[in-house]
Amino acid sequence: MGGKILLANIEIPGIRDFDVYRAHGGYSAVERALREMTASQVSTEVTRSGLRGRGGAGFPTGLKWSFLDRKTEKPRYLVCNADESEPGTFKDRYLMHHLPHLLLEGIIISSYALGVKTSYIYIRGEFKYLVGILEKAIKEACQHGFLGDRILGTDFSLNIYVHPGAGAYICGEETALLESLEGKRGNPRIKPPFPAFKGLYGCPTVVNNVETLATVGPIISMGGEAYAKIGRGKSTGTKLISACGNINNPGVYEIEMGLPAEDFIYSPEYCGGIPNDKYLKAVIPGGSSVPILPADLILNTAKGEKRLMSYESMADGEFESGTMLGSGGFIVYDEDACIVRNTWNLTRFYRHESCGQCSPCREGTGWMEKVLSRIEHGLGKMSDIDLLVHVAKNIEGNTICPLGDAAAWPVASAIRHFRHEFEEHVLHPAEVLEKESRVVKNRRFTIFEGSLK
């Protein structure tokens, strides 16, 4: 395995403070970028690195930057999307909690590359405790001349502001985030126009995920081509995976792209297998929005190749037998987990978080939740299963923003791969419910202590 890039220094005590971070080579990438490189050279390095957006969609970052409208006189903005609220994903929180300066470094370099004078970190409302950490880091960076006017004596000036949201999942969608940042109701905008032309306050804006921006610093330090050599194919570099569910070692891991999923689940270095010698039943590999896969398909693709932790390999087999790497929220279910209950739980989330702007998502998420609740509680009919497929199909692709897809995929995939369980719920509700209550009673939850300190 290749070395760690983002989390290389995470074990060092006090790395959250500027002095310790600086002593371990921090901010050297900023110095290098501002003193030795032009803005377009920085962009070229990022393009060359093949870095793809770590927020979930996996869109090439260099390409996204190249769309930014550089012709207008208007100011440009860079917004860091720290509204990490996907169930199962907690990598950005970990990164900001322990390495706030790594993020700042990335924002400074990216702002330099994009010609941005003001950056915002839009942080999820529930991460209130991180606001203080980030603001302290910003203050420290200002004091040492890495932020503010004329950074390092160059002509480049930058201010970073932290803006806490009010805790709405939909504000993680980039245009809803911009609306919220402007102080409005967090409804996604109709695209086009895209934020690269009309974003924050109608000005050209780039919105990047925390992990994406944090990776920019190391890319400048090591060079784009060296970074592109790590990983596999078009999935370059490393990725933070937040693993949770029925595994022995839940937590955030940095893996090189292309690690076999089987190794990730069973290696003691990572998840460490399933507790109590249970069998693996299913995995949601990229946060709750991506399709769920049963054990055989997560370990091997439909073609019989090993499933790897990379954008391409995860998507192998399209939606029939594949899924997506998404934001890297790796949720593992053991043999006792009830897929129907789990799917119901996810739909409840999407129903609650739908903004209610467009009709398929507003009505569809509520409808799916009600039907699934009925099936889960033993009141379902056989026709309800097909009804769910029908509703999911009508939502998918017909909504303003990807939340509709995110709500439809888990339901469609759960029925595609675990139809028998839904049928079981309809045919023998009493037995299923009895078994579920027994499992819940016996389950012991392990709490990951590391990240909460």
Added chain:
Amino acid sequence: MLKVTIDNIPVEVEDGTTILNAARKIGGNVVPPAMCYYSKLKGSGGKCRTCLVRVAQSSAKDPRPMPKLVASCSTPVQDGMVVQNLTSPEVIEARKGIVEFLLLNHPLDCPVCDQAGECDLQDLSFGYGMEETATEEERREYPVIDIGENIKLHMNRCILCYRCVYVADQLTDQRLHGVLYRGDVSEISTFIQNSVTNEFSGNVIDVCPVGALTDKTFRFKSRVWFLKPMNAHRECGKCSGKVAAWMFGSEIYRITGRKDQYGELETFICNECRFEKKESTDWVMEGPRHIKRQSVISSNHYEEMKEQSIIHPIEGTMEKKE
């Protein structure tokens, strides 16, 4: 000028035109239905998703189709774009799904609804709706509230098109109502029991595609198809004074703005004209008004709709209808 082909009919439009407006230029049955888009309200559209169309060719330069169906009201055309509306079974299927969603929590109280007969949702359901409902869940319910002296809000009927919010934003000085909460419990309401008092607030009734916002001065007075619309005008210091007066004999039952064939107002009118001037002596009658829309009020029956109805997707070429 850009060349666009919609359902095999070519049309030339200016740069920046949306697919929907290009289709409206052709007219007839290639025009996708729109529940939330309103050409006179900036920023409206994109929400109801009934106007979804398939773009079979993005532009002359890029002949690839667009991966998803797009909202025709908010997607600008490109030169050489090929759009499928009724010629694409995929679009018809998606639209049927959308109608199902819109009707999911709609109370279907048309027999007691003042909007019945001139309701966009009725027309849409007639064109694309299923005969039976697949849902057995209870519909969500809200109390009926007054949001102003003369405006009643039936939130149960609302499809959250946001048109009234745009009217309040763009026509009046201070918006006092908006959307509260989110998801399937979101609702239109006023800001903490405020009442909407602005002089142009009555226009929210006209822009409402369903019977969610109704005129209290006309409530339960008559079915709209028993009334005879007349063009009328008066000298008004606040608005153009050009209205449609809905008559029964010589009595004026209600005043609305003049709507075009897409149900959009030609000009917005003030509350004084709408609510207070109900005597025939207040108005100069110009003559009967022809309603261009295909709906109950225009023909007393749905014959014309039926012909256009989309229950079977149209195959092959389509000819422009005059």
